[in-house]
Amino acid sequence: MSTDGVLREVRFSGRAVTLAGSLGVPRGSGGAFPGVVLVGGSGSSDRDNDTYFPPIRRHLLNAGFAVLSYDKRGVGESSGDWRASTLDDLAADAAAALDFLRARPGVRADAVGLFGHSEGGWVALRAAAARDDVPWVVTNSCPGTTPAAQERHALANSLRARAAQRDTEGILALYDRLTEAGRRGAGFTEATELVDSAGSPSGLASYWAGMDERLWAFLARKQDHDPVRDAARLRCPHLAIFGGADELVPVADSVGLFTTTACRPDRDPHATLTVEVFPGADHRVRTGEGAHLAPGYLSRLVQWIENRAPAPASGRSPRP
Known part of the structure; x- marks a missing residue:
C-alpha cells in the first residue's frame, strides 16, 4: 500500500461476470483526482499482475492518481x-x-484512462477504440502484431536460447501447422495429434506446456486479432512503451506497425502516438536481470499522462 493512498477491495459488473479488484485513492484533499485503470496481461493475471503492478500503482498514487486494477x-x-x-x-x-x-467520488470522470500490459494492451486498445470519452491509452509491452506472429517470435527466441536445440526450423514449422489448424477450427484433439506425430519436441514447451482444450480454444479465437485496426480507430493519445531487450515481443516490428498507423491520413487528429523504448529492458520493462523497473520508466509514464489528462475545471494546467 502506498503511504500516500489507501487501497480497498471493490466489486463491479463486467460483461456477464462480477469482477473483483483493488481501488486506490490518494490521501488528502485538493479536488478530484485523475485515474488509471490497470489491465493485466495474458493467462491467469490477477489485480497485481503477479508482482508487476504494485510498484506502478504505488508510484501513480503518490503522483496523485486514483488507480483501479x-x-x-x-x-x-x-x-x-x-x-x-x-x-x-x-x-x-x-x-x-x-x-x-x-463514477467514484473524488475521481475526475473526464481524466480516467487505460494502461494495458502485454495482452492487456490489446484489450485496452480495443476498449479505447470503441468509445470517444477515453482521454488517453497506454500500452506496455504490447505487440503491434497479431498474437500468432507474437507467439512465433517468442518461440523462435526461446529456441535460439537453447544452444542444444537442433531442430529449430522443424519446431517452428510445427507451430505454423498448429496455427493453421487453429485458423480452420481444428479441435484440441487434432492439435495434440499434430504435436504427438512430430515427437512432442521439448523445444515447443514454451508454447505448448499447460495447453488444454479450453486454452487451445481461447488461443485459436484470438490468434489473428489485429491490434493495428484498433490503433487506427483511436480518438485519443496513445503511449506505446517497450523494453528494448523484450524477447517475447517483436519490438521493432511493433514500433513500425504502430508508427505507420499513426501516419494514416484518416487518423483522428487527437490520436497522437508516443513511443518509448527503454534499452536493455525486458518484457516487464525491467533491467538488472529483471530486478528493477528501467530508470526513468515511472517518471516518464506519469509525466506523459499528466500532460495529456484534460485540464481540471479550475483551469489548472497540466505539468510541463
Whole structure:
C-alpha cells in the first residue's frame, strides 16, 4: 500500500461476470483526482499482475492518481472463465472498470484512462477504440502484431536460447501447422495429434506446456486479432512503451506497425502516438536481470499522462 493512498477491495459488473479488484485513492484533499485503470496481461493475471503492478500503482498514487486494477474473469475473486472469453469480452470488462472508476467520488470522470500490459494492451486498445470519452491509452509491452506472429517470435527466441536445440526450423514449422489448424477450427484433439506425430519436441514447451482444450480454444479465437485496426480507430493519445531487450515481443516490428498507423491520413487528429523504448529492458520493462523497473520508466509514464489528462475545471494546467 502506498503511504500516500489507501487501497480497498471493490466489486463491479463486467460483461456477464462480477469482477473483483483493488481501488486506490490518494490521501488528502485538493479536488478530484485523475485515474488509471490497470489491465493485466495474458493467462491467469490477477489485480497485481503477479508482482508487476504494485510498484506502478504505488508510484501513480503518490503522483496523485486514483488507480483501479482487477482480477481477470475466472481469476482470484472474479467470476467467469477467461479461457471461455474473447478479446471483446475482456475489452468489455476493461470498459466496465473504466466506468466504475469514473463514477467514484473524488475521481475526475473526464481524466480516467487505460494502461494495458502485454495482452492487456490489446484489450485496452480495443476498449479505447470503441468509445470517444477515453482521454488517453497506454500500452506496455504490447505487440503491434497479431498474437500468432507474437507467439512465433517468442518461440523462435526461446529456441535460439537453447544452444542444444537442433531442430529449430522443424519446431517452428510445427507451430505454423498448429496455427493453421487453429485458423480452420481444428479441435484440441487434432492439435495434440499434430504435436504427438512430430515427437512432442521439448523445444515447443514454451508454447505448448499447460495447453488444454479450453486454452487451445481461447488461443485459436484470438490468434489473428489485429491490434493495428484498433490503433487506427483511436480518438485519443496513445503511449506505446517497450523494453528494448523484450524477447517475447517483436519490438521493432511493433514500433513500425504502430508508427505507420499513426501516419494514416484518416487518423483522428487527437490520436497522437508516443513511443518509448527503454534499452536493455525486458518484457516487464525491467533491467538488472529483471530486478528493477528501467530508470526513468515511472517518471516518464506519469509525466506523459499528466500532460495529456484534460485540464481540471479550475483551469489548472497540466505539468510541463
